């Protein structure tokens with residue numbers, strides 16, 4: 001049976017470090033990290049995530065600024081808000097919750113965020129820094145950064161020469177994840193919907209990262225015995241066994257099967273999800289530290 005990688009526990013240790021460094025930053029340098037979260041529209045799932053980000057920020061000792069805009073808000077109004085947040089010295093991190101309504105060009109909004117406040121790591125400047133290995137000054141997207149910390153907990157910091165397969169090629173998870181693994185000297189393959197013999201490819205992986213958004217797609221016999229399996233998927237599926245109209249969360253990995261083969265595996269929920277929020281706090285602290293002229297903390 002695989003070792004269970006408890007994302008809640010690791011996330012809590014990251015948050016503890018953020019709290020401690022925040023207290024120091026505030027008392028010694030008079031800077032309190034500020035995180036602005038912008039949400040457009042009333043998608044219930046998005047609202048849950050946004051409120052948990054706000055709660056966690058306050059728990060860390062940050063100032064939390066939440067901007068909830070009507071679903072019909074124009075692109076121009078949103079750009080104006082971002083301009084104001086860019087200019088506001090009490091704001092060190094800006095997160096615009098995705099997805100945005102169709103009438104707003106998400107790419108344009110992301111590129112309008114000042115790169116030094118882009119705690120999601122989605123701006124071209126930060127994407128480029130990650131791609132060129134400038135990790136000392138980049139903001140790295142929170143989900144892949146959190147996944148790397150989980151991998152290091154299991155395999156240690158030296159991942160050199162390991163075969164890593166990332167299933168999924170999104171800009172938010174798959175591509176930055178592959179870049180981080182490459183920077184850590186893994187041999188990296190990115191798989192996607194057109195990949196031939198996906199099961200066979202997955203079986204070559206010492207580190208298998210699933211980020212496709214297809215419930216329980218990755219099966220037991222796709223997993224190399226002893227592999228580290230990181231499940232980034234969060235899929236809500238019907239759970240009639242819990243009662244009519246009920247649902248449950250599952251990952252992209254068939255957990256019950258894969259845990260028989262894996263050496264270590266993350267559960268869903270309680271795996272990568274909590275790390276995403278913890279790394280958002282870490283990135284915001286990094287930004288505030290930079291603004292205060294304090295050496296960049298590492299996690």
Ligand SMILES: Nc1nc(=O)c2c([nH]1)NC[C@@H]1CN(c3ccc(C(=O)N[C@@H](CCC(=O)O)C(=O)O)cc3)C=[N+]21
Pocket residue numbers: 049095096097098099120142234249268269270271272273274275276277
């Ligand atoms: N600009 C932007 N940045 C984001 O980082 C971003 C976003 N937009 N849009 C939505 C997604 C989703 N996301 C999650 C964060 C934490 C959990 C999380 O903590 N999940 C818990 C359980 C959640 C539950 O029970 O519903 C877990 O996996 O254990 C999930 C999902 C961040 N996102």
